[in-house]
Amino acid sequence: MPEIAEVRVVRDTLKKNILKKKIKNVRVLYDNLIVGDAREFERKLKGCTFENVESSGKWLIFKLGEMSILSHLRMEGKFFYVESSTEMRKHSHIVFEFEDGMELRYDDVRKFGRMELVKTEDIAESPSIKKLGFEPDDSRLNADYLIEKFADKKMNAKVALLDQSIINGLGNIYANEVLFATKISPFRLAKNITKKEAEYIVAESRRITDEAYKMGGSTIRSYTSSLGVTGHYQDVIAVHGKEGKPCKVCGEPIKRVKIEGRSAYYCEHCQK
Ligand SMILES: [Zn+2]
Structure with missing residues (x-):
C-alpha cells in the first residue's frame, strides 16, 4: 500500500x-x-x-x-x-x-x-x-501531542503508529521502520511510551518518511508509482519484509508477527 x-x-x-x-x-x-x-x-x-x-x-x-x-x-x-x-x-x-x-x-x-x-x-x-492527524513533517506533531493521543489508548505501539488520526500517512512499512529506529517494541502499550520515546518517534517518523520521499518511495510488491518513477527506499529498509535476516544493529534474526492482521517486523533484542 x-x-x-x-x-x-x-x-x-x-x-x-x-x-x-x-x-x-x-x-x-x-x-x-x-x-x-x-x-x-x-x-x-x-x-x-x-x-x-x-x-x-x-x-x-x-x-x-x-x-x-x-x-x-x-x-x-x-x-x-x-x-x-x-x-x-x-x-x-x-x-x-x-x-x-x-x-x-x-x-x-x-x-x-x-x-x-x-x-x-x-x-x-x-x-x-x-479525522486525519498530523503528517510527520507538520510542526504540530510533537511529543506532547503524541503523549496526549496515546494516553487513553489501550492499543499497542504498532497499532498506534498506524492510526491515521494520530500520525497522518504512516503505513505498515514506515511504522515498522520507525519502531525499529526508536527501539520500541511493537507490543508496547502506547500509553506507556515515555516523552523521550515520543520525541524519538517524531524525529524518526520525520527522518524516515523524508528520506523515503527523496528516494522516490519504496517499490515493493504491489506498489509502483506507475508514472515512470521507481523508488529506491526498499534498498535501505531495516526490518520491513526482512524476516529471518540479521538485524543491522545486533545481528539477531528479524521476527515477523501479525498484529491486527498486519505484519510487524522487529528485532526482539533491540526493541523493548
Ligand atoms: Zn537487533
Missing part, C-alpha cells in the same frame, strides 16, 4: 503531467470506486481543469476550481498518463480524457481504491480528511 512518501511521489509526478489540462470527458467503468453517484462524478467534472494536485498523508487531493477529487489508492491504485490511442489495460477503471488527446487512467487490480467529488471549500470538513 502506498504510504505518505509514495503518495507524495505520485502527487509530484501527476503535477508534472496534468496541471492546466482541461477534461473533455470522464468515463467511470467500475462505479463502486466512486463514493456517491458515478454518473454525477462524470457529469460534474466534464469541462473542469486540473489546477493543482495536493496530498494529505495517504490521500491525493485534485483541485479543479470549485470542485475537488479526494482519492485514496488503498492497496494497488495507480495512475497512468497515456495517449488516448494506448490500449486499455484490463484494470483501468476510471478515465479522464483531455482535450489534447492525452488521458489520465486510474488502474486498480483489487478495486479497493476510492474517489470522491467534494466542493473545494468543504475539503477540510469532509469525513475522510477531517
Whole structure:
C-alpha cells in the first residue's frame, strides 16, 4: 500500500503531467470506486481543469476550481498518463480524457481504491480528511501531542503508529521502520511510551518518511508509482519484509508477527 512518501511521489509526478489540462470527458467503468453517484462524478467534472494536485498523508487531493477529487489508492491504485490511442489495460477503471488527446487512467487490480467529488471549500470538513492527524513533517506533531493521543489508548505501539488520526500517512512499512529506529517494541502499550520515546518517534517518523520521499518511495510488491518513477527506499529498509535476516544493529534474526492482521517486523533484542 502506498504510504505518505509514495503518495507524495505520485502527487509530484501527476503535477508534472496534468496541471492546466482541461477534461473533455470522464468515463467511470467500475462505479463502486466512486463514493456517491458515478454518473454525477462524470457529469460534474466534464469541462473542469486540473489546477493543482495536493496530498494529505495517504490521500491525493485534485483541485479543479470549485470542485475537488479526494482519492485514496488503498492497496494497488495507480495512475497512468497515456495517449488516448494506448490500449486499455484490463484494470483501468476510471478515465479522464483531455482535450489534447492525452488521458489520465486510474488502474486498480483489487478495486479497493476510492474517489470522491467534494466542493473545494468543504475539503477540510469532509469525513475522510477531517479525522486525519498530523503528517510527520507538520510542526504540530510533537511529543506532547503524541503523549496526549496515546494516553487513553489501550492499543499497542504498532497499532498506534498506524492510526491515521494520530500520525497522518504512516503505513505498515514506515511504522515498522520507525519502531525499529526508536527501539520500541511493537507490543508496547502506547500509553506507556515515555516523552523521550515520543520525541524519538517524531524525529524518526520525520527522518524516515523524508528520506523515503527523496528516494522516490519504496517499490515493493504491489506498489509502483506507475508514472515512470521507481523508488529506491526498499534498498535501505531495516526490518520491513526482512524476516529471518540479521538485524543491522545486533545481528539477531528479524521476527515477523501479525498484529491486527498486519505484519510487524522487529528485532526482539533491540526493541523493548
Ligand atoms: Zn537487533
